Amino acid sequence: MRHNKKFNHLGRTSSHRKAMLSNMASSLIESKRITTTLAKAKALRTYVEPLITRAKEDTTHSRRVVFSHLQNKEAVSELFRDIATKIADRPGGYTRILRTGNRLGDNAEMCIIELVDYNEAMLASKTEAEKPKRKRSRRGGAKKQLATAEDKPKSTKEKTSKSAVAESEAVQTPAQTEVSETAETPADEVVNEQVVSNEAEEQKDDLKSANKDEADDTESANEAEADDSKK
Numbered sequence: 001m002r003h004n005k006k007f008n009h010l011g012r013t014s015s016h017r018k019a020m021l022s023n024m025a026s027s028l029i030e031s032k033r034i035t036t037t038l039a040k041a042k043a044l045r046t047y048v049e050p051l052i053t054r055a056k057e058d059t060t061h062s063r064r065v066v067f068s069h070l071q072n073k074e075a076v077s078e079l080f081r082d083i084a085t086k087i088a089d090r091p092g093g094y095t096r097i098l099r100t101g102n103r104l105g106d107n108a109e110m111c112i113i114e115l116v117d118y119n120e121a122m123l124a125s126k127t128e129a130e131k132p133k134r135k136r137s138r139r140g141g142a143k144k145q146l147a148t149a150e151d152k153p154k155s156t157k158e159k160t161s162k163s164a165v166a167e168s169e170a171v172q173t174p175a176q177t178e179v180s181e182t183a184e185t186p187a188d189e190v191v192n193e194q195v196v197s198n199e200a201e202e203q204k205d206d207l208k209s210a211n212k213d214e215a216d217d218t219e220s221a222n223e224a225e226a227d228d229s230k231k
Helices: 014-031 038-055 060-070 073-086 120-129 140-151 154-230
Strands: 033-037 095-102 109-115
Touching: 014 033, 014 038, 014 060, 014 073, 014 109, 033 038, 038 060, 038 073, 038 095, 038 109, 060 073
Parallel strands: none
Antiparallel strands: 033 109, 095 109
16 A cells, blocks of 8 residues: 555656656756646656755765756756855745646646746845835824815805915016006107207207397397487
8 A cells, every 4th residue: 555655756767757857957957947747847846956955055065966966067057156146045945836727638737837036027026015115094083184174164265365366466566567667668768858859949949039039139229329329
């Protein structure tokens, strides 16, 4: 009887199963994500995660142990050079399984297995979720205050608005008068200059006429005296 024997043989012999898991582990380390069946992904997870933990300690012995399982120099160098530094602070759980549905044909359950620290989209969403959120608490007192503020008569608001409009008009009127005065001054100055020039000309004409009259009077007076002297 097979009591308490939970190991999944995956329908393969021991040698075939070890070679398959070794190749899948190398592909996962090099590509960071592979698509396979759910049963194989679960078996691969138990196979590759101890190797990743071993890669945290970069020694010759650790490299030889990992190479004995993977039999791939490129995968071993990638694991110890890049992946080990990226998962150094993670205490296990280096892989993630994402189910993608059933396969056409045999209806096998398919999934994607990937390294957790290389999924940039999920890491970005996680950092956004970890940002502190502001707590918004609503209380009855705040609602009552809002209701009372809304129920206040609008007459006070109208009065304040009217007073504000009146003040703005009062402030604007002097400026408008100044503008009108400044706008009208040039024309007024021209008219005033014309009037002054006309008055000056009239005065000159009056003086000329007065001088002529005085000269005529003096001539007439002289002629009269001359006539009297002759007589």
